[in-house]
Amino acid sequence: MADSKSISPADITYRFFHNLRAQVRPGDRLAVALSGGVDSVVLLHLLTTFSKSMQLDVSAVHVEHGISAYSGEWSTFCQSLCNSLTIPLSIHRLKIRKQSQESLEAIAREARYQIFKHIQADYIVLAQHQDDQVETLILQLLRGAGVKGLSAMPTVRLLEPDKTIRLFRPLLNILRSEILNYAKLHGLSWVTDESNLDTSYDRNFLRHQILPLLEQRSPAYRKTLFRSTQHLGEAAHLLDELAEIDAKNIMIADKLSLQGLRKLGPARAKNLLRYLLVQRLIRLPNSTKLEEILRQLNVIQSDNRFRFVVDTLEIHCHRGLIEFLPADSSLEPIAPVVWQGEQHLVIESLQGVLEFTRQNNMGIDPAKLSGRIVTIRSRSGGERFQPNCKRPRRSLKKILQETALAPWVRNTLPLLFCEDQLVWVAGIGIDCNFQVSEGGIGLVVTWHPSQINQISIH
Incomplete structure (x- = not known):
């Protein structure tokens, strides 16, 4: 177990410890994205050094993309490494294929991130370092990126909206050469991806052809450009604060x-x-x-x-x-879902849940549903409805057009039928013929959409 007080501030271990301590807390679950390369091997080694003293739950995840002929060997290496460290490892095997107008690197990264979304962890810990950050800055410049893109990779960010799992990069202020020296000093083994030498990839061309020339002219270019990404990150943060002010003023x-x-x-x-x-x-x-x-x-x-x-x-x-x-909010009509008395009924195709409760003097008359088939469907066209007993029965289409609901919301509302009779429409109400009488206990149906709409409709 390392003692950070005895380590020189110039040492990679010292900086890693302070990066780690600034972000994580005792009991946090950290899953290392382990490729088997030197960067992720060093990252795992550093994490295990501090995991016990900081009370961290460390595991690893390896994605076998199926691109290289050596993919299986890399998986075997990662498994052996984790076994030696008594670290749990999950291996996910994919078959990545090149697509038109998409780089293989981008496709592989997106596939990894999709897997990361299902990992049970507080943080997915990535091994990107200062050289990666500088290369990303230059590549973004060549793409004409704005301030946000030029600020490159953040140390920490959410993996997806409305979730808690984060991506964490504790090596961003550490040089590739320092990582390599650490690996040699501790006698670590790693695998080498042969594609890292293929200069047909923009990043490899930059790394092997351009940056060595730049280093001859400006040996400190990594620290200088890394400092630029930090300045750009601050500028991006200020722009976000301005956007937050504007959003507060004009968002409803x-x-x-x-x-x-x-x-x-x-x-x-x-x-x-x-x-x-x-x-x-x-x-x-x-x-x-x-x-x-x-x-x-x-x-x-x-x-x-x-x-x-x-x-x-x-x-x-x-x-x-x-x-x-x-983009999938324009859903096709769903097949009928039969309600059999459940308190909660999940409608997966509409991405929501129906809740059924009993209340006095409101809701559907349960007696009128008794012994009959009750189903949940979406609109198919031609439905007629009478939510107000003082007004005539009209087409559901016209009733919905009179509401403030947007067209794409109308098409995703669940409808409750008793046999072929329309009983209830989310956001509209209960048909006159099925409303509970005064003094009776009715069945109240509540629609809880989870993704398409973020409000409850009664």
Whole structure:
């Protein structure tokens, strides 16, 4: 067990310990993304050095991408390493294939991150270091990235919205050469990915062809450019704070006021849109696409059915409010789901849960459902409904059009049927023929959408 007080501040162990202590707490679960390369092997070794004294629960996760002919050997190496350290390891085997207009590196990274989302941990710990950060900065410059992109990789960030698992990079202020020296000093073994020498990849070309020349001219370029990423990170943080102020002023619940957005200058409007998209952890559109989104939002009518797809999100506008929805929110009609008296009924295809409770003087008359088949369906067209006994029965389509619900929400509302009779519609009410009489105990149905809408509809 290492004693940090006896270690020189110049030592990699000292800096790693302080990076670790600044972020994690006793009892935290840390899963190391273990490739088998020298960086992740050193990361695992450092973590195990402090895990007992800091009361950390350390495990490892290895993703076998199936790209290299040696993938199986790397998995075997990782398993042997974890066995020797008594560290639990989960191995996930994939078959990654090159896709048009997508780099193999990006596809593999996305596949890893999808696996990380299902790991039971507080942190996924990654082995990126200072050299990686500098290379990312230069690659982002070549892509014409803005301040957010140029601030490169953050030390800590959420893996996905509304979750608690975080990505943590405790080696970001440590050089590749220091990591290699540490590995040799401690007699560590590791595997070497032959693709790291393939200069057809932009990062490898930069690493092997360009940066050695830059180092001849400016030996301290790594520390200098790393300092630039920190300055850019501070600037990005200030831009986020400005976006938070703008969002507070023009957001209504989780929707963005179209009128409020138009009152912002172009730069602030782009900054706000970029911020809102980053909060949803999607790949940001390039400047041209972002400007096109703003151009269209500036010319549409407030009641226009605007729709723009960005990565895994759809941007919609309805009644002057802009919403950001999952791209799969336009769902097909669901097959009927039979209700058999459950208190909670999960409707997976509509991404929500129906809750059934009993209350006095309100709800559905249970006697009228007794002995009959009760099903949950989505709209199919042609339904008629009479929620108000003083008004005639009308088409459900017309009733929904009169509500404030957006078109994409209307198509995802669950409908409760008794045999072929429409009994209840989320957000609208109960058909007159099925409402409980005064003094009776009724069945109250509540719809809890989990992803498509973030509100409860009664």
